Amino acid sequence: xxxxxxxxxxAGGKSTRMGQDKGLxxxxxxxxxDYLYSLLETLCEKTxxxxxxxxxxxxxxxxxxxxxxxxxxGPFNGILSAHNRYPDAAWLVLACDLPLxxxxxxxxxxxxxxxxxxxxxxxxxxxxxPEPLVAIWEPKGLNKAIDYLKSAExxxxxxxxxxxxxxxxxxxxxxxxxxxxxxxxYKEALTIIQSI
Numbered sequence: 673x674x675x676x677x678x679x680x681x682x683a684g685g686k687s688t689r690m691g692q693d694k695g696l697x698x699x700x701x702x703x704x705x706d707y708l709y710s711l712l713e714t715l716c717e718k719t720x721x722x723x724x725x726x727x728x729x730x731x732x733x734x735x736x737x738x739x740x741x742x743x744x745x746g747p748f749n750g751i752l753s754a755h756n757r758y759p760d761a762a763w764l765v766l767a768c769d770l771p772l773x774x775x776x777x778x779x780x781x782x783x784x785x786x787x788x789x790x791x792x793x794x795x796x797x798x799x800x801x802p803e804p805l806v807a808i809w810e811p812k813g814l815n816k817a818i819d820y821l822k823s824a825e826x827x828x829x830x831x832x833x834x835x836x837x838x839x840x841x842x843x844x845x846x847x848x849x850x851x852x853x854x855x856x857x858y859k860e861a862l863t864i865i866q867s868i
Contacts, residue, residue: 674787675811678761679712679719680738681705682750682805683768697858699771699865708766708773709735715778716764722750745827747805748817755814762787763814767805769851771861777843781808786839790816793838796846802838803849804829813838 683695683705695705702710705721712719721737741753747767754763764782766773777794785792790813793802809817817832824832843849852861 674785675760675762676717677715677764677782677785677808678754678758679709679716680722680751680754680763680765681708681712681719681768682722682747682765694852695768697771697852699861704768704771706735708768708770711773711775711778712764712766714775715782717761720754722754744821747829748821748827751809751829752814752818755809755811755818759814760811762811763809765805765807765809767851769853770806770849771852771858772848772850772864773806774848777806777848780843781806781841784839784841788837789813789839790836791833791838792841793833794843794849795840796849797842798846800840800842802830802833802840804833806849807833807838 696703700707709719709721719736721735723737723739725739738754738757740749741756742749744752751763751765781792781794785808787810789810791807791809793804793807795802816836820832821827847864850861852858
């Protein structure tokens with residue numbers, strides 16, 4: 673039996689480069705965190721919003737949420753907080769800075785899932801580097817990540833995936849993995865969406 677897939681929207685980042693909460697930016701007529709949550713709800717057994725403890729006042733609390741435990745640094749904080757709460761689930765993780773990710777690409781990721789790998793991650797055809805924040809993390813992979821972080825110099829999830837047995841999935845269009853981390857990239861993403 674494969675572990676069930678739970679969805680996780682990483683909405684607990686500080687968004688310092690953007691200058692405002694990336695989860696509240698609108699690309700599709702609703703806040704991006706809400707949009708991603710609704711996408712994952714159609715594909716996963718359960719879906720959760722990953723939040724910082726001080727985000728309890730936001731509208732994100734209308735969703736099932738998991739608060740960051742603040743044990744780990746960076747994105748691993750949210751991912752491993754979710755894993756600690758539901759250790760038998762695989763987690764389809766999405767970062768809030770992915771305005772062009774779509775259901776077709778996520779279905780492609782799920783269909784290509786290899787539960788024998790630490791994770792199944794999307795990667796652009798150009799880079800072929802795993803994108804840890806558009807990935808299905810398996811329970812055993814997250815257990816390995818906990819051990820890895822005890823002695824690793826870097827808490828970068830991409831480095832972990834590169835050094836371990838992760839499966840790569842290339843989407844039909846690289847642009848679905850476009851990151852919007854600053855105001856210029858936000859405008860670029862809106863321009864692309866308006867042209868589609």
